[in-house]
Amino acid sequence: MADWAADVKKYAPHADEAVIAKVVRHCGIALQKADSSLVSFSDKAELDRVKKGFMTKKLEITDEAKADALLAEVEEAMKADRTKNRVTVYYLLAEKAGKLSVFGG
Structure with a gap:
């Protein structure tokens, strides 16, 4: 199993481990396969799923421009990382x- 907390803390050094654990629980089965445990910022369909499934339903962000801006901010923060773990992306979106x-949290 991946060390989700360590990956999140690369970007949010003071991240709350209890919150990270809840994000991991929220992601659930998606984390069991390598491909679905990552977010591809170059895949529009993937970003739409993140917006609809996580940002709209869980974070209650209904403003599409705001959702796009938050995604762009997280993508920029993680640009040095070739793989973008779903837990880290979700944590950073929620934090921002x-x-x-x-x-x-």
Whole structure:
């Protein structure tokens, strides 16, 4: 199993481990396969899934421009990393949107 907390802390050094654990739980089965445990920022369909499935449903972000801006911000922050772990992407999206409280943070 990947060390999700270590990956998140590369970008958010003070990340709350309990919140990370809840994000991992939220991702659930998607983390079991290498391909689905990653987010491809070059795949429009993947980004649409992240927006609809996570940002709209979980974070309640309905403004598409805001969602796109948050995704761009996270993509920029993680650009040096060839693989973008779903847990890290979701944590950073929640953090930048001020929505860590959704996960108890």
